[in-house]
Every structure is written in structure tokens, then in C-alpha cells.
Amino acid sequence: MMIDTDLASVQEVRDCLALAKTAQKVLQQMTQSQIDQIVQSMANAAREEAKRLAVMAVEETGFGKVADKLTKNLFAANDIYQAIKARKTVGIISRDEANRVWEVAQPVGIVAGIVPSTNPTSTTIFKALIAVKAGNAIVFSPHPAAAKCTLETARLMQEAAERAGGPAGLISCIAQPTMAAVQELMTHKMTDVILATGGTAMVKAAYSSGKPAFGVGPGNVPVYLHESADVPTAVGHIVASKTFDNGTICSSEQAIVVDQSIKRKVIAELKQQGAYFLDDHEKKQTAAVIMAGGGLNAQIVGKSPQAIAEMAGILVPDDARLLIAEETGIGKAYPFSIEKLSPILALYTAGDWQEASDICHRLLELGGLGHTIGIHCQDLQVVEAFCIDKPASRIIVNSGTTFGAIGATTGIQPSMTLGCGSFGNNITSDNIGPEHLFNVKRVAFGIREMKQKEVVPEAKAQPNSAAGQMTVSREEVMEIIKSVLAEMKL
CATH class of the missing domain: 3.40.309.10 (Aldehyde Dehydrogenase; Chain A, domain 2)
Structure with missing residues (x-):
């Protein structure tokens, strides 16, 4: 029996999203320590498998060099992990006692991770780490030319998450990448935010999806x-x-x-x-x-x-x-x-x-x-x-x-997704990190009373005032009449 590839890929997206929804609800109930253990396990797995994933990426895409793909994988597993591991991403993340304002992190929910063919494995490692660190589930859409290595990287990240107590379905990847599948992932009601890395057309599609999106532009x-x-x-x-x-x-x-x-x-x-x-x-x-x-x-x-x-x-x-x-x-x-x-x-x-x-x-x-x-x-x-x-x-x-x-040789935040700001029609100019994948709620205590301007009643017009009828004495009236008659020579 012939199976419609587009329909099958769309159904796969829906299945992944359904599992991600359940997984994210479980993750959202976990403590900072529990999530940090999951992220650490993922980074360790990425480090251990970095070379094998690099070989897969070069063999499948024909792009780049194994040694440099290895370096990129290790940059994500080491440098990016070290940069985010101590950050607070669960519950109250800051307290401004002087102004009595607390900031509370709440995950966005489900992230749609769009992965390019040029940096497939390192981008998947990076996006999985920051998504889970922020308390989210993530569903990856690979480039068709890098589907196998992206799928394998996502599988390794999911297995590592589960070994540390993470729920099933937390990290998944579309096995049949089609345009219909990408469209379904970016527009589905369960998708909460899009993290898009790819060509200009793909980034524009992400911004046109009706969903919040972090996209990146070309870099000439x-x-x-x-x-x-x-x-x-x-x-x-x-x-x-x-x-x-x-x-x-x-x-x-x-x-x-x-x-x-x-x-x-x-x-x-x-x-x-x-x-x-x-x-x-x-x-x-x-x-x-x-x-x-x-x-x-x-x-x-x-x-x-x-x-x-x-x-x-x-x-x-x-x-x-x-x-x-x-x-x-x-x-x-x-x-x-x-x-x-x-x-x-x-x-x-x-x-x-x-x-x-x-x-x-x-x-x-x-x-x-x-x-x-x-x-x-x-x-x-x-x-x-x-x-x-x-x-x-x-x-x-x-x-x-x-x-x-990317922050490897500078003090910029280490990242594999670089925003281009309004110059490049992007929502942010930041190097993307976990902080972009959770909402910040503010608990604000009253610290002062609202100052109200005192209302002064309008003064009533007085009959003898300049604003009212002008009055003069009888003697003044007689003098005015005499003066007028004299002028008229009467």
C-alpha cells in the first residue's frame, strides 16, 4: 500500500508534540537541581559521542571537516554547558529587596528546533541543552540533507535525559523531514516558540508562522x-x-x-x-x-x-x-x-x-x-x-x-544561534541562551502610596468683581453724563 509521505510526516509531528506536551508538564514540576542533573547528563553524552557525531555529519552532508565538526560539538558540550550550568531557571530567579520585586521563571513550553545542514549535530546539542535548562521540551526538524545525524544526536540527548530522571518524549526529532512537516511543527497549536537556524527562506517562514520565533539572518x-x-x-x-x-x-x-x-x-x-x-x-x-x-x-x-x-x-x-x-x-x-x-x-x-x-x-x-x-x-x-x-x-x-x-574567544555569551536584531528582521540581537526560552513574571510588592494631586475648587464669580457686572457710584455716573453733554455742546 502506498503511503503519502507528507501525511505521514505531519502525523509524526503531531505524535512528537503530544509526547512533548506530557513530558514538559513533568519537567515543569522538577526542581532546579533535578533539571541541572538532566542537563549535565546530556552534556556528558554529547562529549562522549562528539567524534562519532562529527563523522556522521561530514559523511551525510559532505560539508566541512571531521576535526572541526568535533570541535563544534565539544564547544556545545563544554563551553556552552559551562556558561549555563549555574544559572537559575526554575522558580524565583532573582530578588530585588530594595524595590521589593521578585522575578519568577516559567518555561515557554514546547520549542520547535529548526536545524541547518551546515552545523547539524552541534546545533542540536546546543538547542537541546538550552531548551531543557529553561524547563522546556523540544522537537527538532532537521534539514533533509542532515536528517540521520540530527536524528541520532536528538536520540542520544533523550537517552541521556532519561538516565538522569527526565521524562520520555522530552527531546524528539522528525525522522521524515518534509516541508509539510516543518510547516505543521511551526504552526501547530502545541508549539510555543520557534528556534530557527537555517536559510533566509526558513527563517522568514518561522517569523510568518504566527508563533514567537527566534531566527537568525545570513552573515556576510x-x-x-x-x-x-x-x-x-x-x-x-x-x-x-x-x-x-x-x-x-x-x-x-x-x-x-x-x-x-x-x-x-x-x-x-x-x-x-x-x-x-x-x-x-x-x-x-x-x-x-x-x-x-x-x-x-x-x-x-x-x-x-x-x-x-x-x-x-x-x-x-x-x-x-x-x-x-x-x-x-x-x-x-x-x-x-x-x-x-x-x-x-x-x-x-x-x-x-x-x-x-x-x-x-x-x-x-x-x-x-x-x-x-x-x-x-x-x-x-x-x-x-x-x-x-x-x-x-x-x-x-x-x-x-x-x-x-560565538563566544569562544571573546566574552560574549557562548551560543550557536546568533540574533541579528531589527537590522536583520530578527526579534533580538543577542546570542541566544536559556533566558530566551522562559517567561519572566514579576512579583511586585507595594512600597509607596500613589501621590494624588490636590484638587482646588474653582472660585465663584463675585457680582462686583472684574469678571462680573461692573458697578460705579451715583456721583461718578453724573460726572460721566456731564462730560458727554459738554462734548456734544448741549
């Missing part, structure tokens, strides 16, 4: 090298950041903007550290494979420089770590200027920091509004002037943007 990240930069260190940060997992993290650099005064030094250092500069012919050939159908060619995402070169019909050295082309134009007609999600960079030249600022601003407007920008500079006055008006939620100074934006 420019990085500026000011003349005061420590060039070897700055280039080292950029190369390590851009080549990490073959550029699949959306906060990775997409374009370098360099001051003319240090350009030769920067190019020499880039070549020294493994960058291959494309000549005019190679640039044209590579540009042809960056774009497909008016947008980014998915075939180059997460691929090595050698694999991309082969697609373009050119030869690059076996030890080339990334491809760079000098560019002057910005827009869809200039493929090197868009977000490439691969080890490809554009190189722009600026006369000074003001011109560099304009170039970076235009690159963000092309496809990275609200996301991330980088600057390598030792002059704090320039850093301040440069960053103050940028439409980016994360301005990373003297660090690779891949690692700085």
Missing part, C-alpha cells in the same frame, strides 16, 4: 585591517577563522578590507599562511561557480579549496588553505562579495578607515545586516569610531569572527 561578514593592526597575528586569526570547518559557520569572514598602506604586507602574510590568490582568469572561473540561480551555489558550501577549484576548472596547490580574489565591486553582479560559506575571500582596498567603513557597511547591506563585523586595530579611538554606527550585532576586535561571535 566583512573584516577590516587598519594600518595599526598586528599583521601576522591578524592574518593568522582570519585564516584560522575562515578555514574552520571550511567556512560553514555564518559568522566566518567573507571579505577582507585592508588599508592601502599595509596592503602589500597583508598579501605577503596571507600567502605565507596558505592563501592562494586567484589571477583574473581564475577569478572569472571561480566566480561562475559561486553563484547558481541568482544565489549561492550549494555545491561549494563547506568544500575544500581544491574541490572548489576542480568545479571551476582551475588548478590550485594541494596546500592551499583558502582562495582569495581582489575585488572592487559589491552586489549580486560580483559573486565574491556575497556570503560564500566556503574558504573563499574577497579582498578590498581602502585609502583610510572612513573608506573602509563605507565598504564594510555596503557589504553588510548586501547580505549580512545585523550579524557580525570584524576589525583588527590597535588604535582604540579608531575602533570606537569605526564600530559605533555599524548595523551589526557583534563587532569582533582583534579576533577571528567565527570564534569571536
